[in-house]
Amino acid sequence: MRTLLYSSQTYDRDSFLSADVPADIELHFQPARLTLDTVALADQYPVVCAFINDDLSAPVLERLAAGGTKLIALRSAGFNHVDLPTAQRLGLSVVRVPAYSPHAVAEHAVALILSLNRHLHRAYNRTRDGDFTLHGLTGFDLVGKTVGVVGTGQIGATFARIMAGFGCELLAYDPFPNPQVEALGARYLPLDQLLAQAQIVSLHCPLNEHTRHLINQASLQCMKRGAMLINTGRGALVDTPALIEALKSGQLGYLGLDVYEEEAQLFFEDRSDLPLQDDVLARLLTFPNVVVTAHQAFLTQEALGAIAQTTLDNIMGWAAGTPQNSV
Ligand code: NAD
Numbered sequence: 001m002r003t004l005l006y007s008s009q010t011y012d013r014d015s016f017l018s019a020d021v022p023a024d025i026e027l028h029f030q031p032a033r034l035t036l037d038t039v040a041l042a043d044q045y046p047v048v049c050a051f052i053n054d055d056l057s058a059p060v061l062e063r064l065a066a067g068g069t070k071l072i073a074l075r076s077a078g079f080n081h082v083d084l085p086t087a088q089r090l091g092l093s094v095v096r097v098p099a100y101s102p103h104a105v106a107e108h109a110v111a112l113i114l115s116l117n118r119h120l121h122r123a124y125n126r127t128r129d130g131d132f133t134l135h136g137l138t139g140f141d142l143v144g145k146t147v148g149v150v151g152t153g154q155i156g157a158t159f160a161r162i163m164a165g166f167g168c169e170l171l172a173y174d175p176f177p178n179p180q181v182e183a184l185g186a187r188y189l190p191l192d193q194l195l196a197q198a199q200i201v202s203l204h205c206p207l208n209e210h211t212r213h214l215i216n217q218a219s220l221q222c223m224k225r226g227a228m229l230i231n232t233g234r235g236a237l238v239d240t241p242a243l244i245e246a247l248k249s250g251q252l253g254y255l256g257l258d259v260y261e262e263e264a265q266l267f268f269e270d271r272s273d274l275p276l277q278d279d280v281l282a283r284l285l286t287f288p289n290v291v292v293t294a295h296q297a298f299l300t301q302e303a304l305g306a307i308a309q310t311t312l313d314n315i316m317g318w319a320a321g322t323p324q325n326s327v
Contacts, residue, residue, distance in 0.1 A: 001319055002026050003047040003073070006034040006054050009268065012075070015304035022316055033264070036060055043067035047315055052076045052295065053264040058086040065090040071318050075307050076298075078234060079327045080207040094327040095314040099154055100298070100306035106158035108297035109202050109232045112256030115291050116228060117142070122288060136288075143167035148198030150191065150214070151205025151233065152178040159202055160184055171198055174205070195222040200230065207234035217242040226253035232297045235261035240280050247287050255290045258297045267294040 001024055005012060008029040016027055028045070032038045034054035040063070042048050048069050050056060056072065061083055064072070072087065074096040087094050115121050118139040126133070147168040149156045160170050160181045170186035171194045172178075182188070191214070195201060201223065205211050215229065215238040223229075229252060231238055240261055246252035260267070262278055276282045284290055298307075310325065317324040 001047050001315060002028065002045045003049055003315060004028050004030055004042050004045040005049040005075075006030050006032065006038070006042075007051040007268065008049075011299070011304055012308075015301075015308040016312070019305065019308040019312055021312060024319065025312060025315055034060060036063065039063040040067070042069055045069060047071045047073055049073045049075060049311060049315075052078060052081060053267060054081070055264075056082040056087075058083045061086045061090055061092060065092055071095065071315065073311050073314050073318075074327070075311055078206060080234060082327065084327065093318055093323060095318060095323060095325045096327050097307050097310040097314070098325055100310065101300060101303035102154040102158040104300040104303040105155045105204075105232050105297040106162060107300075108258060108293070109155075109159050109204075109230050109256075110162050112230050112232070112258065112291055112293070113142070113200060113202075113228065116254040116256050116289065121291050144169065145199045146171060146197055148173065148194040148201040149181070149186070150174075150194070150201065150203045152181040152186070153204065155232075156202075156204030157181050159204060160186055163200075168200075191219070192222050195219055196224065198227060199224060200228045202230040203233040203237050205233060205237070207236050212236050213239040215239065215243070217245070220246040220251060223251065225251055228254035228256070230256040232258040235259040235263055240284065244280065244283050247284075247290065253289060255284075255287070256292075257284075257290070258293045259295055260292070263295060 003025055008031060013029050030041060034050055036059055039060050042064055048064060050072060072092055072094045077096060077098055079096050082094055119137040123137055143166060145168050147163045148171045149160050150173050152172045152174045157178050157180050164170060164184045170184055172181055172186040172188045173191045173194045177188045220242055243255060314325050
């Protein structure tokens with residue numbers, strides 16, 4: 001089965017080629033993102049393997065189906081970027097990797113918290129510049145702080161466990177409370193109450209019509225003044241211009257983002273020689289109390305290995321008529 005992997009980076013190539021690739025699967029690595037401009041590259045490929053910023057909207061899916069594609073194998077857990085009704089209408093199967101390493105993402109959320117709280121991003125630059133002063137680097141102890149976890153599935157629950165280890169008080173919001181998180185002592189509350197009480201809020205829910213801009217101007221006003229917000233979920237869970245206003249007024253004290261609503265045009269590419277055209281992101285990057293990473297929470301050896309192996313198993317399962325991890 002000829003399989004074209006769009007948006008493939010060197011680490012994808014390494015992880016797939018280190019996995020157990022069945023003889024029936026012929027892998028072709030394509031660094032370009034899947035868009036209407038690049039979809040023709042997939043002609044005669046029955047399997048297209050896509051990542052989070054690939055375009056899987058109706059026009060692209062129609063062109064894929066016309067070119068002979070039958071299976072979209074997502075290398076991600078999230079599938080908010082796929083037009084599922086169109087895929088179904090065209091007879092395109094869609095499979096995903098529901099869980100690869102919740103630890104990878106949860107630990108990255110914690111890394112953002114510690115970077116912001118202890119100003120590691122500023123200290124790193126300062127010491128490299130020969131400036132060994134400490135002013136402006138005062139942090140706070142995590143023990144005893146109240147942490148709000150929005151979405152307590154696999155990643156949120158893992159994150160909650162780590163924060164319980166720091167001695168934090170846990171609040172949670174999820175339409176389906178997780179007994180494992182309740183067992184940590186977390187209290188489930190309505191979102192506005194969680195936001196009003198938490199000093200740190202971390203988002204781990206999927207992006208859908210109910211969660212788009214879950215954090216907006218009104219919900220930011222509900223938050224404790226000076227609180228920290230962490231988003232490793234999806235960019236559109238937050239209204240970014242509203243975050244900028246809240247940072248300017250001091251209502252939001254710290255912001256850690258691994259995802260950005262307009263990331264598709266930017267992330268995973270070296271654009272360091274080019275003027276940044278995105279004025280919202282440019283403004284965000286001026287704040288000393290903001291850390292942005294370019295959707296790297298998933299990027300651990302363990303997660304990459306699991307993504308590669310599950311994707312290969314998904315393709316073989318589909319080819320054998322016993323699909324697994326269907327969306
Ligand atoms: P999961 O399905 O195990 O958990 C999601 C949880 O969110 C569920 O418990 C669900 O009930 C809850 N939820 C649904 N609607 C909600 C709402 N309106 N408010 C609050 N909670 C709600 O998924 P997961 O594996 O924990 O992943 C969570 C999200 O993390 C994914 O959807 C994806 O967008 C994101 N993610 C990001 C990265 C990254 O690299 N930054 C990597 C993997 C996943």
